[in-house]
Amino acid sequence: QATLKSTGNDPYPDWKAGDPVPYAALCTTFSLVEMTTKRLIIMAYCSQFLQQVLRLTPGDLLPTVQLMINKLAADYAGIELGIGESLIMKAIGECTGRSLAVIKTDQHEIGDLGLVAAKSRSNQPTMFKPKALTVRGVHEGLLGIAKVSGHGSQDKKISGIKKLLSAADAATAGKGNKGVDITHNKGGPSEAKFIVRFLEGKLRLGLAERTVLVSLAQAIVSHEAALEGKKASPEKMAEGEQVLKTVYSELPSYEVIIPAMLEHGLFNLSKVCKLQPGVPLKPMLAKPTKSITEVLDRFEGKEFTCEYKYDGERAQIHFVAPSAIEQFPASTATLQRDDKGLSAIFSRNSEDLSKKYPDVLGKLDTWVKNDVTSFVLDCETVAWDTVNKKVLPFQQLMTRKRKDVKAEDVKVKVCVFAFDLLFFNGDPCVKKSLRERRELMHQCFQPVEGEFQFAQYGDTNVLDEIQDLLEESVKSSCEGLMVKMLDTDESGYEPSKRSRNWLKVKKDYLAGVGDSLDLVVLGAYYGRGKRTSVYGAFLLAAYNPNNDTYETICNIGTGFSEAVLEEFHKELKPMVIDRPKPFYSHSTVPKDQPDVWFEPRLVWEVKTADLTLSPRYQAAADEFEGTTGGGKGVSLRFPRFIKSRDDKKPEQATTTRAVAEMYRKQEAVAKETAGKRGVD
Ligand code: ATP
Secondary structure, eight states, X not given: OOOTGGGTOOSOTTOOTTSOOBHHHHHHHHXXXXXXXXXXXXXXXXXXXXXXXXXXXXXXXXXXXXXXXXXXXXXXXXXXXXXXXXXXXXXXXXXXXXXXXXXXXXXXXXXXXXXXXXXXXXXXXOSSOOOOXXXXXXXXXXXXXXXXXXXXXXXXXHHHHHHHHHHTTTTTTTSTTTTOOGGGXXXXXXXXXXXXXXXXXOOOSSOOHHHHHHHHHHHHHHHHHHHTTXXXXXXXXHHHHHHHHHHHHHSOOXXXXXXXXXXXOGGGHHHHOOXXXXXXXXXOEEEEOSOXXXXXXXXXXXXXXXXXXXXXXXXXXXXXXXXXGGGOHHHHHHSEEETTEEEEEXXXXXXXOTTTOHHHHTTHHHHBOTTOOEEEEEEEXXXXXXXXXXXXXXXXXXXXXXXXXXXXXXXXXXXXXXXXEEEETTEEOTTSOHHHHHHHHHHHBOOBTTTEEEOOEEOOOOHHHHHHHHHHHHXXXXXXXXXXXXXXXXXXXXXXXXXXXXXXXXXXGGTSSSSOEEEEEEEEXXXXXXXXXXXXXXXXXXXXXXXXXXXXXXXXXXXXXXXXXXXXXXXXXXXXXXXXXXXXXXXXXXXXXXXXXXXXXXXXXXXXXXXXXXXXXXXXXXXXXXXXXXXXXXXXXXXXXXXXXXXXXXXXXXXXXHHHHHHHHHHHXXXXXXXXXXXX
């Protein structure tokens, strides 16, 4: 294993026990991580650094981990980062005494605001030596910036950024370009660089959240062993990683887990940290399938169920009755309270949707039978036609306001379709089989037409019957079926996992290319004819989590109404940036450039006729380098806009690996068909 020592330098010798964790120490670790792509080495750097935190300043472990994963709080806290480029440029200019024009020129040349900040800071003459930044101080400063809202918030944000930047690089600022190696596009351990990147929402270190989780487990295991004067065995390490991964998947909140781990030790964690109302777990996801026969092949000899796949919005509903509130201290911080107890609805992304659905939350008590004190239900909210008593298409649901909805003003009524029970009366149920969870749900809850219903299902493995269910589901405005394993260990609820035990069969798959794609909007072209005042076409990209880049995949101009184009123009205009971000992978041929580039924010669902390889786009280009001679990415032919995916973040867009897989599958099918034709 690589260690910090083995790199030949001791990056943070001045940090003594009890001192707050120096931000410079974290940035040194970041800088080491940035220099390699090898996961094991990255993990070793992180774990060594975290061990030092545990040894010297364990009280700072939480903000340290949060800064490492580029998040100030758990997702459900609703703390948004991703400050726009123009605001950051202004702050850099004001704090370093350089004009905005100069900063812009630098940004144009260097293309990375983090490096621009590092350069500006290192050239800035300093009158006095500012106090060195600490991890806790930076965390608090950033939190303050993220939380500012309302009147004058822009100025307050700028002043918050300036405060952090003027304290950054206390030791090296004003000493010229030393340490800021712009030519290598890295910039060294500059604090200013990492503060700016954090503000942008992308550290770009190739440090996945999961890697930090594993490094944390390794650090704790080593630290606990060291306290007993021992060295941790590889088996103990593996066990520790498993404990932390399982606990985190059920309770994805470092705010809850880290203090508990420091108090009770890692190996007691699963006793004290369990799934609980108030902390939304990451939902289980399904694998796409192309045909019912594929489902039958996968589930051969097993019992499974085919549920309707409702086309609405995922809703994880949490509830605690007044009598049980004391059992779940975490919930009081997150759930809203009224005289019926605590409750909240969380999205697929763990965003708190309670303000969007007060009408639903107001009726939770009418769904339950006697003696229900706490639950977490996994559901889909769907727009409901109260006259004809049926499900309405997804587009209707989208017309509902997202915030500050008053129950009495709601125009688009929703019905909640429950398909899983994850927690009930004080205990997690995720380890039970789906059959048991479903029975419990049906026993303890009661449907109320048009408000709360159980997802329709049929338990069958007969091809014709599944076909009938699929057709009925589509007639009922559903997208198709979710086919789920019913019994055995394989049917437990697997938080955050795209599992082979849940398969989705959408009606559309059966005809064309499998699933639709969720893509990030990177650029746009001005419209022609009637559309000159808006953007008429857009450049979209898939996400490559391996190197944290967005790789272009198609231009799209079909599927938009005039009204929708106007909406998008309004929404996208403030996201315009001067030049593509350094983490966009795109064609550099002049004629392929869009008229404007955007911050990577919006995610759109898109359908396509088929996929092809093209030098104009870069999606998954590295995967096909050998076959195409390089430079060609997968691209979509005849892409069509379906809907906005407000519930997905850009990092949750379709991955380039999934794109490559779709392309390969399509090619395999084409070959097979050609082969069959040959035989005929
Ligand atoms: P994914 O969530 O798989 O990335 P996605 O968000 O585009 O993709 P779909 O592929 O359409 O979603 O399918 C999964 C979604 O279907 C679930 O997240 C959930 O919101 C919805 N859904 C509707 N009915 C059910 C059901 N009976 N069981 C599970 N999920 C269902």
